[in-house]
Amino acid sequence: MGWLMNKEQHQTVASVVGMGGSGKTTLVARAFTNDAVKSHFECYAWITVSQSYVIEDLLRRLIKEFHKARKEEVPADINVMSYNELLEILVNYLETKRYLVVLDDVWDILLWERIRFSFPDKQLGSRVMLTTRREDIASYSFGVESHVHKIPPLGKSDAWELFSMKISSYHNKSCSPELLPLARELVEKCEGLPLAIVALSGLLSSKKSLKEWSRVYNSLNWHLTNNSLLEPMKSILLLSFNDLPYQLKQCFILLPFPKRSCDHKYKAH
Template sequence: MESALVKFLIDVVLATEASLLWGVRDEIDNIRDELISMQFFLVDADKKGTCKEGETTWVANVRDMAYEVEDVIDQFMYHIISQRIGGRSAWFLHHTIYFPQNLWVRHQAATKLQKIHKAIKAIPELNQRYGVNHIEGTSSKDNHKWVVHHGESSLFLKEDELVGIEDKRQLVMDWLMDGEFHQTIISIVRMGGSGKTTLVANTYNNNDVKKYFDCCAWVTVSQAYELEDLLRTLIKEFHKSRKEAILVDLRLMNYRSLVETLVNYLEKKTYLLVLDDVWDTNLLDEIKVSLRDSCLGSRIIITTRKEDVACYHLGGKHHVHHIQLLQEEEAWELFCKKAFSSSPIGSCPPELKSFAQEIVGKCEGLPLAIAALGSLMYSKNMSEWNEIYNTLNWSLCNNPKLDAVKRILLLRFNDFPYQLKHCFLYCSLFPEDYGIQ
């Protein structure tokens, strides 16, 4: 996110305001290349994420240096511009009486920039000394694992744990088993936590659906994936669905061999494939060569939160389903299942109903949020309900039981272009429901 600041310094301050920086140009030129390197570094670190304390400190050092540069240039520009306001008389004062003061201001700015430049050049030396040489991005890998596990856990949900799914499931089942011989793509699209994966998992596990296809495979993609690993998973899943052994070592096979194996295996079979949590069309471009239309009636289901992915044309028929969030009654039913399952009658006690209804209302029909908050409120007393309700934003960031909601939201935030991240965070300065001009 800090890379947006560095880009601003490079593109705006160092370029369009060059005329104001007379007297410190040498120091600006010296630090310019460092700022460009800092920008690339911060963009890369932002994409990968950091986990280790040393990596976090390293990123913080670079970020702080960028802020120091901004402060020095801001102070310098403020002084120069204030001297230029006021017409001819101000110009005369600026070039005569205030001239020594201006020289001192320029000298002070140049000295500060020299000091910052020296500190920037010292960062790599400190990193080498303490063994921090590159950003490994382990937190991104851990988050990818969490997404995969969270998505695949939907395959094991029981029917009585679900709410508002019957009509949606029937629609998808009708598309899966409509008798069309050409390959059909079904895209399920909506924001994270809306129940896309749960709906597809419940349909995928249906016995009538399983019997309709020769083989089935489920793979969770998410934002980070290796294509060859994905192909290996598909081959394993298809074989597993038919309880067949794999006679070759997939680990020793390259991309071409994996594609050939998959194409040959699916050539005369009707298959059902689920690609869960797809974030970009690149994957679909890369994988479609392995999923040829053999005109036997195969189906591919894609879940995504991105419209361009949902509308991507893989060939054959294509259905796009914008999943609907839970209605008010459905949301209340789900919340009560999670929050009051230990109650003798399984319903909300009268003294908690107003709190509970307001909490459910804040979720706006999002199943993941409703289920997480319901589980959080399970077995809480009146004072605890009041405390959690009043600190709901804090709880979202700090309560482990709401970690699923936070991670789902962070996935979307991390997918923003880095320029938009600061803009988005700026909006958090405004109160809830505040009209922004």
């Protein structure tokens, strides 16, 4: 928040970097939605980028977000405008305003080269924030003053505190003494990732006995040993999915697949 609201008038970029599930988006969202931050800027927008994106779609979403935040009508024919037309609208809209933009989940530094022209620097104190898993992107020279905040994994005590808090929220009580040693080992498997800890606590909340907890522990060990491509968080989310009743698993069929992960499968079929 200090970086966002300091007295520097030039546009600055603040990057938040960390592993998947470390809490980057959560942290930035807390700052973005803060009343003091919102009142500091004349307009603001948040877009999620991800690995597969179309630059024109990102520009349209930015325009829509800015207008929505100020309760303004979105320009007509925006859905058929070209890159240059969208760029012109954004530049004209932002050049007299102090703005805040969040680019969430950035994987490709080329994005900045293509989108930076839509963020004019009129020395009004505008800010751009981005979250990324890649340190090379966070440390990139953006051509303006930049800051980097690294989110390290949780320490053992904080990880255990988060797990205990989530488990008690499900049962209104803490782990039974017989489960404590295994619980601590399971939390260590999460390697300090908050999302993994929360997912694990949700999975274990439905398990009552030491035998059931041991089954989760053994299954998690197998995934971490036999599938080096799975991060701890992915392993735990997979276990959580496998533990669902059959009828709930079917619900996932209705969810859209990320384009980048399924196109080659459809083509192969």
